[in-house]
Amino acid sequence: MAHGIGVFVVLLGGFGALARLGMKDGLPGWILVKRVIWLVLAGLVAVPYRKPELAKPIFWLLPVLAAVAIGMALWKPF
Numbered sequence: 193m194a195h196g197i198g199v200f201v202v203l204l205g206g207f208g209a210l211a212r213l214g215m216k217d218g219l220p221g222w223i224l225v226k227r228v229i230w231l232v233l234a235g236l237v238a239v240p241y242r243k244p245e246l247a248k249p250i251f252w253l254l255p256v257l258a259a260v261a262i263g264m265a266l267w268k269p270f
Contacts, residue, residue, distance in 0.1 A: 195234070195237065203227075203230070206230075210223065220268070221270040222264040222268050222269060222270055225261075225264050226261045226265060229257050229260060229261040230261055232257060233254060233261075236250050236253070236254060236257075
């Protein structure tokens, strides 16, 4: 339950930051990509508990997805 609340707070804070940047009218593509990546990251945390054989691939996938999301925020490619 704490993980879900934490994800919600991070998502809420992200939208608050976007409002302070003045991005109220339509979201650029990089924000949509970042939002999808962070929601996937939030969901992937629970997968190894249900399918332990996927733990190792997910272990390597999580930092890659996080790096892509960070890159989207820093470089804003589209």
